[in-house]
Amino acid sequence: MKILVVGTGAREHAICKAIEGNADIYSIMSNKNPGIARISKYQISSENDIETVKKFATRNNVDMAVIGPEAPLEKGIVDALQSEGIGCVGPTKEAAKIETDKVFMRNLFENYKIGGSLTYRVFDNYKDISDFIDEFGEDIVIKPVGLTGGKGVKIVGEQLEDASEAKSYAKEVVDTKMGGYASVVIEEKAIGEEFTVQAFVDGKNVAPMPAAQDHPYAFEGDEGPITGGMGSYSDKDGLLPFLNKKDYDGSVKMMEDTVKAINKEVGPYKGFLYGQFMLGNDGPKLIEYNARFGDPEAMNVLPLLKTNFVNICEEIVDGNLHGAKFENKATVCKYIVPEGYPGKAVPNQVIDVDEKKIGEAGARVYYAAVNEKEGKIYSSSSRALGLVSIADSIEEAEKLCENATKYVKGDVYHRRDVGTAELILKRIMHMKEIGK
Ligand code: GLY
Numbered sequence: 001m002k003i004l005v006v007g008t009g010a011r012e013h014a015i016c017k018a019i020e021g022n023a024d025i026y027s028i029m030s031n032k033n034p035g036i037a038r039i040s041k042y043q044i045s046s047e048n049d050i051e052t053v054k055k056f057a058t059r060n061n062v063d064m065a066v067i068g069p070e071a072p073l074e075k076g077i078v079d080a081l082q083s084e085g086i087g088c089v090g091p092t093k094e095a096a097k098i099e100t101d102k103v104f105m106r107n108l109f110e111n112y113k114i115g116g117s118l119t120y121r122v123f124d125n126y127k128d129i130s131d132f133i134d135e136f137g138e139d140i141v142i143k144p145v146g147l148t149g150g151k152g153v154k155i156v157g158e159q160l161e162d163a164s165e166a167k168s169y170a171k172e173v174v175d176t177k178m179g180g181y182a183s184v185v186i187e188e189k190a191i192g193e194e195f196t197v198q199a200f201v202d203g204k205n206v207a208p209m210p211a212a213q214d215h216p217y218a219f220e221g222d223e224g225p226i227t228g229g230m231g232s233y234s235d236k237d238g239l240l241p242f243l244n245k246k247d248y249d250g251s252v253k254m255m256e257d258t259v260k261a262i263n264k265e266v267g268p269y270k271g272f273l274y275g276q277f278m279l280g281n282d283g284p285k286l287i288e289y290n291a292r293f294g295d296p297e298a299m300n301v302l303p304l305l306k307t308n309f310v311n312i313c314e315e316i317v318d319g320n321l322h323g324a325k326f327e328n329k330a331t332v333c334k335y336i337v338p339e340g341y342p343g344k345a346v347p348n349q350v351i352d353v354d355e356k357k358i359g360e361a362g363a364r365v366y367y368a369a370v371n372e373k374e375g376k377i378y379s380s381s382s383r384a385l386g387l388v389s390i391a392d393s394i395e396e397a398e399k400l401c402e403n404a405t406k407y408v409k410g411d412v413y414h415r416r417d418v419g420t421a422e423l424i425l426k427r428i429m430h431m432k433e434i435g436k
Helices: 010-019 050-059 077-082 102-111 126-136 163-175 245-266 297-304 309-318 355-360 394-407 421-433
Strands: 002-006 024-029 041-044 064-067 087-089 120-123 140-144 184-188 193-202 206-208 217-219 223-226 231-234 270-280 283-290 330-338 350-353 364-367 370-373 376-379 385-391
Touching: 002 010, 002 050, 010 024, 010 297, 010 309, 010 364, 024 050, 050 077, 064 077, 064 309, 077 087, 087 270, 087 309, 102 120, 102 184, 102 245, 102 283, 120 126, 126 163, 126 184, 140 163, 163 184, 193 245, 193 297, 193 309, 193 421, 206 245, 231 297, 231 394, 245 270, 245 283, 270 309, 297 330, 297 385, 330 394, 355 364, 355 394, 385 394, 394 421
Parallel strands: 002 024, 002 064, 024 041, 064 087
Antiparallel strands: 120 184, 140 184, 193 206, 193 270, 217 223, 231 330, 270 283, 330 385, 350 376, 364 385, 370 376
């Protein structure tokens, strides 16, 4: 079997590693990711250039395509490949609206009475924005309706000082059509601890994966700017130290109800579904969905998969998913990123990665936004590589992972606190403080 993987990052490297040995891998990537390059037949092209991806897929007679990032989903890559008879692990343009159109997502919760939503309103003019913010009186979150590469969401009390800044920013979102729409979503600010549940979905059946927690802030102690994610961990029971089975099951139920609702509204959702939840004192609330694997969270779950990933992909395409089993192990992933990330990194710096030593230290390498040229690895302005360790406890996995970071040299940094007992205790105490 020939499988096309679309995407360039560590998430796609993890997907390729899950396929390796069970199918021939074909890859479209925007720069030469050394991890993907060495196990695939690849072409360097934009993953958003749908015609080029289609030509590469048909010329190579691929049987199936697995789509990594959200941008090509929004452009209709699945619809285009399906029209050539290629089965896809990824939702159609319409079904991907669960991520690409936040109004579609929130309306779905409202219209189908799915639990765990947040109070929200959609606006297209300053007067209504201003009146609502004055009346609502509580902290809010401003969200562009469409995709903004993780840069559009702003929270009062974090990136926005107060109601006045919230009003100005909401107006800017509308006026500049940020994310492609001349409107803005304003939501109540959910309080608690964030966590991720991902699932395989075949249109009707949902096979959930172990929960994980990402660390979006750049610096230790959850300080600094928001990033794409600086690292993540998962526990051996599939839950998290602050997340019990009841709340995990509640999150999965929301995902199942969402999949049913998407089916009724626009047809079957097939692929990976990423639920980002906030655990508050009254249970989990849905913050947003992604129509893809998380990055870094894909690296927490894919290496634990006991069920053959290629079989799962085939079952997703055929609509007869039988479930997915995972090893009962804990994982810790730490992202190594260029100095200055996010926003101020100087690209094209050499990073020295001693994969052999990293392997001996008990970690795996997943390359992200780096470029290989003449045997050397060069940074970009984004995350460089993820290191992942697997062990019987989070504590053990964290120690292995942290130790392995010393075999990556260059103008880079990482968060040493991801997965440490101290930070996990902070999460547990936070939940206690809010009465959970
Ligand atoms: N971990 C954040 C994301 O994948 O969007």
